[in-house]
Structures are given as structure tokens and as C-alpha cells.
Amino acid sequence: MTKGKTPPAPGHVNLRMLAEHLGLSQTTVSLVLNNSPSAKSIPQETRNRVVEAAQRLDYRPNYFARSLRQSRSMSVGVLAPDLSEGYFTRVMGGVVEELTAARYFYFTACHDWKPELIEKYPRMLVERAVDGFLLLNTSVDELTVPVPVVAISAHCSAEKVTNILLDHHQAVQRALSHLYHLGHRRIAFMRGPRAIPDSEFRWESIQQVAREMDLKLDPELAIRIDTAGWSTKGGQHPMAPEIGYKPMQALLEQTRAFTAVFCFNDISAIGAIRALKDAGLSVPGDVSVVGFDDILSAAYATPSLTTVRQPLAEMGRRGAKVLLERIADKKKTFPTDIFMESELIIRESTGPAKHRS
């Protein structure tokens, strides 16, 4: 049916065939269909004929030929750690909205935190002539690509890069003062994996805010999610609740002298809650738990999760929008950093600090 055997029938109508059919030159047809300014001398009647014929014969310009000529692909590359539950999904919701509106598609590449893939994928995508890059949650020291880049939740100091960042200071402040007002003074902190750029931003903000609030940070209560050696491929997913379960379990073996824990994200918070319960502690009775992100299941966890909501979709939208603008106008200057505000969602997992006996 769609074999494309003989030259006269390449499975589809091309410009030459359309032009022949109309008794016009390819030039004219192309000019009309692209509404090119240099076609202003072409009378309306001819235009109509062309457009009508194109429609009737279902003419579709060949994507490769067009892209070859114009050297742009109408697609961008998205570089992300993984297709993680929670983060990727939400950000991409916003990204897709913006890209689709501009008739752009995107290639996704998951580097799984492997340095060699973080090297390789950008190159491969450049070969596919993407018009720009979107970096999710991924820091790249020196990304030498010939196209614009927007980094979401990461920081690239390179030129031609716009960073979309959460205002971590404000986010942490909201979370900690919530706990503070509930009477919590001994708070455990779960730091994110080293690979994730936000881990460091967050931790710095925590230290700073703690100073400002005159809250003591006990190093013993600072635990860290360690995903070293984990891999999506191996069946074990780096973003399973287990990432929070293990460190919390380890902490509980050391000490129970804390009344709250501020987790790196909701997934790990769910794991942490599980660990607390398994250790015979009640949430929020004995320990209050604060998550981060506000993933969809946060509201349906037991207990439902108090968490800092990142405007992930909005960050995606904004990032995609800036990227498209950068693509459209390569010389204009763009802001280096764009900060987004978070929101504290208070649910069941936090409560008044238990007066310790």
C-alpha cells in the first residue's frame, strides 16, 4: 500500500509532483505554501489553486529536506537523570505544553547519572541537530554545544545557559519555621544524593536558615541519601522509597533524640515514615516528617505528607519558554538565573513537638 517502489510514486506527493500537477514551478508553489514575502506578486487566484491542490493531494513537505535547507529541526533534546516518578513527570508536563504549542517535539535522554552518558548524549543529540537543550536536574560542567541551553534545577555557569531554580532559601525557611512554630528544636535533616544538584543548594540553605533562626544543627542528625551503586538498569530504582528507609533506619540505630525530620523529597519521606513506624514510632505523634516536591501520592500517603511544593510544571513551562525564545533569537541577551517560589503544603505528617521526657 505504501511501498514506495517506482520513482514516480515515492509513497507520497512531493513538491515536484505538486508543481507538475499544477503546471507551475516548484518555486512558485513553495513560495505560496510558505507564505513567503517574496511571493507578494502572486495573484490570489493562483494562490488558491496551489493551496487547494496541496490540500487535495495531501502534500506534506519532507521534513528532512526542509530541515536540511533551513538547518533547524524543530526539536529539542531533554537530558534527565531518569524518567523518575514525581520529578521528571511533573516538569515535563509543563515543558510539553510549551513545546507543543510551538510545534516542537523533543528527544529524551536519560543518563542515569553515568558520567560517560552525560558526555555522550549531548553529542548524540547535537548530531541529530536538536535546536536546543533542556537539562533537568543535571549539572554539566562544560557543555560545549552549539545551541542554546536551559537548565532546570541545576546551575550551569556557561554562557548561553539560563538556569531555572527554586528559591531554596525561601523554601527551607517556610518548612523550618513551620516546624519551629510547632515547637520542634531537634530536627533531623536528610540530605539528597551527591549527584543531584539540588542537594547542595538545599543543604546550604538549611545551614543558613538555621543560623538565621538560631536553630542548632546537630551533625549527628544530618543523614544522607546514598544512591551510589544503584542503577535503574539493575532493577533497583534510585528513586524508590527505599532511599529514605535506609538512612532513617540507620539514624534510629544511633539516636532517637529528635522530634522532626526534613526529608530531601517526598519519596524518601515516605520511606522514612515507614522506617519510623517499623521502629515503633508514630508520625506525627513522636516524629514529624516534612517532605519536598509534593508529588501526587503525597496527599494519599498515610499519614498524608506535609511538604514543600515545588512549582515543577511551572518551572518546566518557564524553562521551555525561555529555551524557545533563545532559539528564536540567538543574539538577544537573556537572564542567567530565574528563581521560582515554593509553597508549604501542610498535611498530617507534622504536628506539635512531643515534650520529651
Next chain:
Amino acid sequence: MTKGKTPPAPGHVNLRMLAEHLGLSQTTVSLVLNNSPSAKSIPQETRNRVVEAAQRLDYRPNYFARSLRQSRSMSVGVLAPDLSEGYFTRVMGGVVEELTAARYFYFTACHDWKPELIEKYPRMLVERAVDGFLLLNTSVDELTVPVPVVAISAHCSAEKVTNILLDHHQAVQRALSHLYHLGHRRIAFMRGPRAIPDSEFRWESIQQVAREMDLKLDPELAIRIDTAGWSTKGGQHPMAPEIGYKPMQALLEQTRAFTAVFCFNDISAIGAIRALKDAGLSVPGDVSVVGFDDILSAAYATPSLTTVRQPLAEMGRRGAKVLLERIADKKKTFPTDIFMESELIIRESTGPAKHRS
């Protein structure tokens, strides 16, 4: 830096430049670099020179030019309802593995269950010359695309389509006999949304297995997830636990005369558990809950979820593999349906049926 202004410097080395640099013709260089059989008369020494120079000058064939010539894009289109937590993510894990190994990339298009998008996206992707389609969870009546298609968790009767399907009969049998052996006789069923192809397969299997097991299906206990009017864009996600919360809540207002519920998926099971708890019932004390899929958080829900594990990654891998084979050899015949086996994961959310007073 990478401006690409003057003809002699289009930002990158192309075949002509490379050939000139070598004092050879483009033909020769191309033949050597592609290891073409018609280059067998070219001496090893010349080959070495070519390869070395290509490497040194960092020559990369232009993707569009090459694709235009060979009319294949080395990319496939993935059509999915959404980037849902749980399903999409897991399947794509397997898909990506297979595609990457074959140097393929993919475009993702989310149709959000909108019929017009299910129409439009395949066309748009065909225009982008994808070499094949992967349909996730999406039924398309008459997909008239000129390339091979593989449908995962859906059924397309069209020619040129291979379906990757879960063996629902076996899956349901495992789940129901587990409940049956625990003494459950009055079991509620949560049917999936109409839009999802699996909903119907599953329900038919349930009816059949129930007959085989001599288990009565009370129509009053068959509830349905209704996502009509929901949309990712509106901020409300069709795959939030809420989809399970609401129908369960509604059921509980009608009757409590059941000791177990078999949910359509884990997300809705988590919502259902929440509804049961909110109604003062304990899980699994009063009601046992069985989910479906085994998403990552299933093990960390409270209580952890007994569920039917779909081999989602494996289904993705298998689907991608078949698609690539179909692309490579368009004339060979391929199986129409491939069935995959599930596994019952028993956790805390199921227990012995309570002897009803």
C-alpha cells in the same frame, strides 16, 4: 564561537571539506567511512588516512542529509496517554534500553486521551519521518501509518501491528485465588477507566475467572474509576490516588458487605486504602486490598500493597525489540500477539477474611 556565518565555515566539517582536505573525492571518503562493499578496492593505507582525518577534524555526517538520502530517521514515535507515574515510566525503562542499544532515539507524544490528539500526533510524527510507532496503553482503531507499529497493553487488529499483552486471565486467576484461599467470598472490583484498553481485558478476565472459580460477582460491588473530565492540564492528574479514593468512598456509602477489593492499579489501591481508613475500616483487618502493576511505592505504602506485578520493563523491552525487527525487515511476518506473564506479590494489604458477624 559557533556562529556559522561564511560558507567556508558552517560551524562544522562536512564531507566536501573533509574530501578537499584529503585530496580525495567525496565518494571515496563516504565509501570508506561507511565501510561500503563497493569500496573494497581502496587500499588500507588510504582508508587509514581517511578515518584518521575524519577523527581528527571531528567530522560528523549531517543527520538531515543522511536521513534525506536513506529515508530513515533512526527514531521512533511513542504515543502514550501521559507521562504517568508508574506505568509509562516503567515501560519506557525497557524501551529505552532496547532503543539505545540500536542507536535509536524516540519522540514522546502524550495524547491525554483526547481523540483529536490521538488522530493528530501520529500524523505529525509521520511527518517527522519516524521509522516506527510504539503505542502505550492506547487503542487506535485505524492507524494508517506507513511504518511498523507495536502496541503495548492495547490491541490493534490492523496488519503490521504486533500487540504486547499481559495474560490477564492468568493475572486475575492468581489474584483471585489468593483472596479465595484467604477466605474471601464477597469481593469488590474496581474497574478501570473506559479509555484504558486494559480495563476491558481485565474485567472480562475477572468475569471468566469468577465463573471458573464459582465465585459470585455482585454487580453492586463492581465500581468503576471515572476519569471523564479530568485532565493533566487542569492541574488535576488522572492518575492520582484520588481515582481510587472517590469510587471507594461511594461504595462505602452503599454497602460494607465485602471483605476484599481488587483494584485496577496500585495508585487507585492507595486511594482506596485511604478511603477505607477514613471510613474507620482497617486494612487488611476489615478489608483486604489487592493492587495491580507493582509500582515502586507499592512496597512502601502503609500497609504495603499486595499486588499483581506486571513485567512492564520487560514488556517495553520486548515491544521495542519487535518494533526494531519489523523496521529492519518489513517483509518478514511477525506474530500478532505476544502474551506476558504476571506475578503476584503478596504483602501486608491482604489477610484472612474476617468472619462477618
Next chain:
DNA sequence: TGTGATTGGAAAATCGATGTACTGACCGCG
């Protein structure tokens, strides 16, 4: 009756890689 602008359109040169169909040169052999 030129002169110059406008109208309506076409020829041909890209974009860059691929690969078929050739062309010389040289060698061996009868």
C-alpha cells in the same frame, strides 16, 4: 518612444551525504 517600475513566474544554485556508473592506469597472458 523610451525608461522604469511592477506583475507573474521560472531556472538554477544551494543544503550534505550517498552510491551507481564510469575512467584511466597498469598487469598478466596468450
Next chain:
DNA sequence: CGCGGTCAGTACATCGATTTTCCAATCACA
């Protein structure tokens, strides 16, 4: 000496759309 056969490569025609340059009429105006 002449014929076929390797060797080592090259010229050139694709793939299909875009776009610059050009051309021939026609019309307005002086």
C-alpha cells in the same frame, strides 16, 4: 601486440524543499 581484468579512485545524479537571481511582459509616465 592486444585483450581482459583488477586497482584506485572520480563524476555526477539523486533525495526534496528553499531561495536567490533572473526574465519576460505589461503598464505608467514623461
